[in-house]
Amino acid sequence: MSRANFIRAMLLLAAACWVGGCHYMPTNGPTSSDVVAGQRDPESLPYAMVKITPQVENVLASFAPQLAGGIQGPPPKDIRFGIGDVVSVTIFEAAAGGLFIPAEAGVRPGNYITLPNQNVDTDGNISVPYAGAIRAKNRTPTEVQRSIVDALKNRAIEPQAVVALIEQRTSLISVLGEVNTPNRFPANAAGERVLDSITRAGGPKGQGFDTWVMLERDGKRTTVPFGQLVYEPKSNIYAHPGDTIYVYREPQTFVAFGASGAQGQFNFEAWRISLAEAVAKAGGLNDSSADPASVFVYRGELPEVAAKLGVDVSKYSGPIIPVVYNINFRDPAGYFLATRFQLRNKDVLYASNAASVEDAKLMQQIRLVTATVNDPIVAAYNATLLRNSIKLAP
Numbered sequence: 244m245s246r247a248n249f250i251r252a253m254l255l256l257a258a259a260c261w262v263g264g265c266h267y268m269p270t271n272g273p274t275s276s277d278v279v280a281g282q283r284d285p286e287s288l289p290y291a292m293v294k295i296t297p298q299v300e301n302v303l304a305s306f307a308p309q310l311a312g313g314i315q316g317p318p319p320k321d322i323r324f325g326i327g328d329v330v331s332v333t334i335f336e337a338a339a340g341g342l343f344i345p346a347e348a349g350v351r352p353g354n355y356i357t358l359p360n361q362n363v364d365t366d367g368n369i370s371v372p373y374a375g376a377i378r379a380k381n382r383t384p385t386e387v388q389r390s391i392v393d394a395l396k397n398r399a400i401e402p403q404a405v406v407a408l409i410e411q412r413t414s415l416i417s418v419l420g421e422v423n424t425p426n427r428f429p430a431n432a433a434g435e436r437v438l439d440s441i442t443r444a445g446g447p448k449g450q451g452f453d454t455w456v457m458l459e460r461d462g463k464r465t466t467v468p469f470g471q472l473v474y475e476p477k478s479n480i481y482a483h484p485g486d487t488i489y490v491y492r493e494p495q496t497f498v499a500f501g502a503s504g505a506q507g508q509f510n511f512e513a514w515r516i517s518l519a520e521a522v523a524k525a526g527g528l529n530d531s532s533a534d535p536a537s538v539f540v541y542r543g544e545l546p547e548v549a550a551k552l553g554v555d556v557s558k559y560s561g562p563i564i565p566v567v568y569n570i571n572f573r574d575p576a577g578y579f580l581a582t583r584f585q586l587r588n589k590d591v592l593y594a595s596n597a598a599s600v601e602d603a604k605l606m607q608q609i610r611l612v613t614a615t616v617n618d619p620i621v622a623a624y625n626a627t628l629l630r631n632s633i634k635l636a637p
Contacts, residue, residue, distance in 0.1 A: 272501045275537035275595045278567060290565035291554040295518075299568075300583050302551045307585070310437065310467045310478045314460050318434045319483045324363050324379040324387070325413025330406060332358045332371060332391065337401035342373055344400075360409050373398055384408065414484035418444035420491045421454060430484040438472050440482045441490060452514045453494040459487040468495075470514025497586055499525035501594040502533035511586075518570065519581035521592055528572065528594055535572035537595035542566055542587060 273281065281287050293299060324330065335355040336344045344354040361369055367380025369387070374394035379387050384406040391404040411429035419425040423445025431439075437458065441447065447454045447469060454469035460483060469490070472479045482488070495511040504526020518540065522528065528535060543563040546556045556564055570584070571577045586592075 272593055272595065274598065275534060278537070278539060278569075278595065288565065289559055290567055291549065291552075291559075293552050293554070293566055293568050295568050295570045295577075295580050295584055297580070297583075299552060300580065302548070303585070306545075306548045306551070308465070308467045308471070309475075310456070310458055310465055310472065310480055314458060314463055314465055314480070318481045319430065321383045321385075322408070322411070322414045322430060322432050322484060323381050323383055324408070326363050326365055326367060326380060327412040328363045328379075328408060328414075329360050329410035329412070330363060330369055330379065330387075331360050331409045332369065333405040333407075334358070334371075334391070334395070334399070335403040335405070336399050341400035341402075342395065342398055371395075416440050416482050416484065417487045418490070419487070420489045421448045422446065422490050423448060430482065435482055436479045437482050437488060438479050440486075440488055444488075444490075447490055449492050452512060453510075454490060454492050457489040457491070459489070460485070468514040474514070493588075495588040497521055497588075497590045497592055499592045499594075502529045502596050503527065503592070503594045504529055511588075516586050517582050518584040518586055518592075519578060521586045521590075522581065522594075525592060532596050533594045534597040536574075537597075538570050538572055539593045539595070540568040540570075540584075540586070541591035541593065542568065 279292060281290070333355055334343055336342070337354070339345060339354055341354075343356040358371065363369055363379045366376075367378060368376040369379045371377050371391050371394070374391055377387060377390050377394065382390075387406045388404045391406070392402055395402040395404075414430045415427050416430050417427045418440050422441060426444050428443060435443075437456065441456070451469045451473070455466055456469050456472060457464060457466040467478055495514075496508050497511070498508050499506055499521070503522070506525070509521070509524045516524070522538070528538070542565075544552070544566045546559075546562070546564055549559075549564040549566060550556050552566070554564060554566065559565075568584075570581055572581070
């Protein structure tokens with residue numbers, strides 16, 4: 244092949260690469276055009292593209308995790324007796340000579356008798372002389388007092404009853420995990436919130452930014468970061484009798500790829516961080532290679548969230564919809580949006596290379612191939628000149 248033909252072939256190869264997108268060239272990830280085109284590739288995992296806007300941020304904020312999500316948050320009702328609780332019963336009569344106060348005791352206000360403490364039995368009852376079995380399970384002290392008076396009013400002298408909880412063995416709250424004193428303690432009759440219960444267990448062992456709180460109630464579970472209970476009071480709901488609160492540590496992380504200053508896995512080191520903070524943690528964007536308009540966040544969203552974002556969820560199967568969020572840092576307003584967009588645990592942050600970087604790689608590859616073939620030709624040409632010069636020398 245002559246040198247002219249070789250150069251012509253290289254130019255044709257360059258044109259083919261330019262049109263074909265140079266997919267054979269080494270790179271650190273997809274270009275922005277690849278990300279956009281990939282959502283329409285039938286052979287690829289389907290995903291949705293969503294541009295980050297104020298409306299998108301408002302939707303995501305409305306679906307932020309809350310401890311009250313799926314669990315009722317109002318204050319608990321009055322504590323009710325359960326099987327095994329120790330109960331005290333005191334019965335008053337208006338005058339002596341009745342069922343419980345002997346005649347010789349004299350007539351004086353406050354004649355009463357206190358029965359021995361007793362447990363609520365396995366049938367849910369307590370026993371009161373002359374009244375028989377009184378239902379106590381799932382009833383308040385006032386309700387039990389009323390039943391005792393109704394049972395005695397035709398036999399005792401204007402009876403009154405006072406029922407008190409001596410030892411609470413049901414209506415307990417369990418706090419376990421990464422707390423200083425894991426414990427199971429009686430619920431507070433005045434009501435207490437989740438943070439109050441954690442405080443009664445000695446508080447979390449760690450600093451809190453990588454601590455999570457899981458609440459289990461009536462077969463339902465919900466989990467939020469500990470910091471959310473502190474900084475967002477609406478998440479610090481009331482604890483109810485029978486609740487189980489599990490405190491555990493799990494550092495929140497995100498992964499950065501592409502044309503960022505550094506690549507790898509990074510810890511939040513806070514209970515939440517914004518997209519702007521995440522980009523900064525990854526060393527910012529590489530000034531020599533990154534396309535500021537092509538910064539992406541990969542995340543799985545629930546179908547109801549994706550639907551609110553305008554995604555046609557009917558095209559996706561499974562409980563999680565893959566969503567790729569795009570933010571444009573060429574737009575000055577993008578930095579304001581990045582400070583409001585909250586990163587989630589296990590998100591993937593990807594910054595794409597600029598198109599000019601791929602073009603430069605192509606030209607460098609062409610020069611490399613050209614030099615590989617051209618160098619032997621030049622060497623042979625120089626050798627021929629040298630031999631001719633030797634032959635012509637006197």
